[in-house]
Structure formats: structure tokens, C-alpha cells
Amino acid sequence: MSKIAVLTDSTSYIPKELREEHEIAMIPLNVVFGEEEYKEELEITTEQFYEEMKTKEALPKTSQPSVGLFEETYAKLAEDHDEIIVVTLSSGISGTYQTAVSAANMMDGVSIHVFDSEISCMPQGFFALTAARMAREGKPSNEILERLNAMKTNMRAYFMADDLSHLHRGGRLNGAQLFVGSLLQIKPVLHFENKVIVPFEKVRTAKKALARIEGLLDEDAGDNEALDVVVIHGNRPEKAEEIAADLKKKYPAANVYISYFGPVIGTHLGEGSLGIGWIKPTV
Ligand code: MYR
Missing domain, CATH: 3.30.1180.10 (Hypothetical Protein Tm841; Chain: A;domain 3)
Incomplete structure (x- = not known):
């Protein structure tokens, strides 16, 4: 049986305990205040962010994870998984999906399926949670992806x-x-x-x-x-x-x-x- 990892980007904002309980891996997007770039969830908390937004003069900007970070994350997951299902925020609002696909094309020895949730935040998280539950039940990736696509409706x-x-x-x-x-x-x-x-x-x-x-x-x-x-x-x-x-x-x-x-x-x-x-x- 193929061992499947589920990876989602940070904007799914699945509460941490729930994400860890379901063993969903997370790759962060970045928030940028002036010259300072922070990986959200890892280098800046939500509370700190709203505080900074009130006090900092420069309004923040955002950026997607780099191809390199995707490659590193895939390589780590590939150490103990045969396949990876990646659930990203909508490709219509961020380049994250495209970057995840480009990085996947550079990887050998692991099969990577990038799924565009076409949405963001916890609704995106619902896709990742379903994928994680099905992977744990031993369902094959094609069945999981079929279910995720059906969920979009x-x-x-x-x-x-x-x-x-x-x-x-x-x-x-x-x-x-x-x-x-x-x-x-x-x-x-x-x-x-x-x-x-x-x-x-x-x-x-x-x-x-x-x-x-x-x-x-x-x-x-x-x-x-x-x-x-x-x-x-x-x-x-x-x-x-x-x-x-x-x-x-x-x-x-x-x-x-x-x-x-x-x-x-x-x-x-x-x-x-x-x-x-x-x-x-x-x-
Ligand atoms: C990037 O820099 O690549 C990230 C861009 C994120 C754009 C977010 C736009 C607002 C999305 C609201 C989602 C609400 C879902 C319930």
C-alpha cells in the first residue's frame, strides 16, 4: 500500500492541534513589513501580526513560498512517504499552486499531486482534513483526489x-x-x-x-x-x-x-x- 502524506499551505489556518492530530504537513506563505519577511505561523503569530499592522507605518505585503522551500518540504516528506497530496489556496489569488507544481516537476522518486482548492482559509483546510482522513484509511490517491474534486461542488x-x-x-x-x-x-x-x-x-x-x-x-x-x-x-x-x-x-x-x-x-x-x-x- 502506498503511503500518502498530506501537505497544505499555511493559509488553510487549520487550528494547530487539529492539524497535528491529522498529521498534515504545512508550508508557510510570508508576510512582509518593509524589509522584514516573516514565515507566517512559524516566525510571526496572528496576534503579533494584527498588533504590528496597527503600529507599523508600512502596510504589509505577502509572498508565496519559494520553489526551493517546496522542494525541501517534498524531499523531507518523501523520506517516509511514496506520494504527497498538496492542497493549496486558490490559484486565482496566489502563485502558490503554480510554484507547488513547478517544484513537483523537479522531484524524482515520489509522486506528487497538487490540488487547487480554488478557495482559501479553513474551507481549504476541509479539503486537507478529508485527504488526511482518507489517506489514514488506506485509500489510494486517485480516490482521494476524486473525493476532493467532488467536494468543490x-x-x-x-x-x-x-x-x-x-x-x-x-x-x-x-x-x-x-x-x-x-x-x-x-x-x-x-x-x-x-x-x-x-x-x-x-x-x-x-x-x-x-x-x-x-x-x-x-x-x-x-x-x-x-x-x-x-x-x-x-x-x-x-x-x-x-x-x-x-x-x-x-x-x-x-x-x-x-x-x-x-x-x-x-x-x-x-x-x-x-x-x-x-x-x-x-x-
Ligand atoms: C500571496 O502573496 O501569494 C498570497 C495572496 C493571498 C491573497 C488573499 C486574498 C483574500 C482571500 C480571502 C479568503 C477568504 C476565504 C474564506
Whole structure:
């Protein structure tokens, strides 16, 4: 039986204990303040990042892992695995997927499958967790990849940024011409379409945006309560706890997780952002 490792990039923000429990390897993206580059999770924590964002003059930037770091990580995993499944954030918002593929093409003696999650954050993590569970059950890589592809149909994530200018500045907001002149006054509900971020609906206040996202979850959940749901926050742990507690009451059979927008995604969404992601069981 082929031994399969699962590797994901840091932007899946799977809480550390859960990631370690499932033996998912992680490769970090970088956040850059002026001349200083930090590997997120390893060299800068999420708390430190939001603190620095408030105090540093230069706004942060982000960068993908280098080909060299991918090669090193693959080589290490290849010491005790025959195959590697790599789950990356959407290729529409980062070059990470392409770099993972280029590095994979340079490796011999290990079979590497790079999967573009077409999303990011903990919804990306749901793909990695499924791959890890199936690998542990001894499923072959083709079956795992088939399941991951099927999951894409059922994956949903809606989010909002408290200050849209970060997304705009980083060039990751498509369809923003709809909002020219009012970027700071509106709180549109955002989502991924064809791998990129687009506004889903124009909403004026954060309260209405959150209510709309919860409404979308409600419509989609129907009677099917066995969902995996995640509340994702940009340095708003209390608010996330409050939303998660409400969701647990509403959907008692659901697995409700709390995750966060870490440094790299926080650079593009800014502090105060909120999102909810979910996936229905996929057969
Ligand atoms: C890079 O420099 O390669 C990383 C670029 C990351 C762009 C992030 C844009 C915001 C993504 C929001 C995801 C929300 C998912 C629920």
C-alpha cells in the first residue's frame, strides 16, 4: 500500500492541534513589513501580526513560498512517504499552486499531486482534513483526489472585510468597479467564483452582511444538518465565539469550528473581517 502524506499551505489556518492530530504537513506563505519577511505561523503569530499592522507605518505585503522551500518540504516528506497530496489556496489569488507544481516537476522518486482548492482559509483546510482522513484509511490517491474534486461542488464560503481598501490595494478584488467611489462605505458580501474573489451582494452595514451570510447558510443547510461549518475571524475571537455558539444551537448535528484570518490573508482582508464557510457531506 502506498503511503500518502498530506501537505497544505499555511493559509488553510487549520487550528494547530487539529492539524497535528491529522498529521498534515504545512508550508508557510510570508508576510512582509518593509524589509522584514516573516514565515507566517512559524516566525510571526496572528496576534503579533494584527498588533504590528496597527503600529507599523508600512502596510504589509505577502509572498508565496519559494520553489526551493517546496522542494525541501517534498524531499523531507518523501523520506517516509511514496506520494504527497498538496492542497493549496486558490490559484486565482496566489502563485502558490503554480510554484507547488513547478517544484513537483523537479522531484524524482515520489509522486506528487497538487490540488487547487480554488478557495482559501479553513474551507481549504476541509479539503486537507478529508485527504488526511482518507489517506489514514488506506485509500489510494486517485480516490482521494476524486473525493476532493467532488467536494468543490458542495463547498461554500462567504465573507466580508471591515475595510475593503486592503483587498483593493492588493489587487485581489474583482468586480470592484461596481463600487468605485464607495469602497469605504459599503460592506459587500464576498465569495469565490472561478477561483477569484468577487462581490456576491452589495450590503451597507456589517450587521446586514453577517445576517445575509447566516441566511445563505440557512438556505443551504435545509434539513441536512450534518454540515462542517467554520466561523472565521480577523482578530475578533469573541464575535466568532458568539456566532459559533448560535450556529451550534441552530444546527446541533453540525461540526462547528472556529478559525481565523492569519497574517497572509489578514494582510488582504484587514482586521475585523468575518466569514462563514461550510460543506455538506460529500459521498
Ligand atoms: C500571496 O502573496 O501569494 C498570497 C495572496 C493571498 C491573497 C488573499 C486574498 C483574500 C482571500 C480571502 C479568503 C477568504 C476565504 C474564506
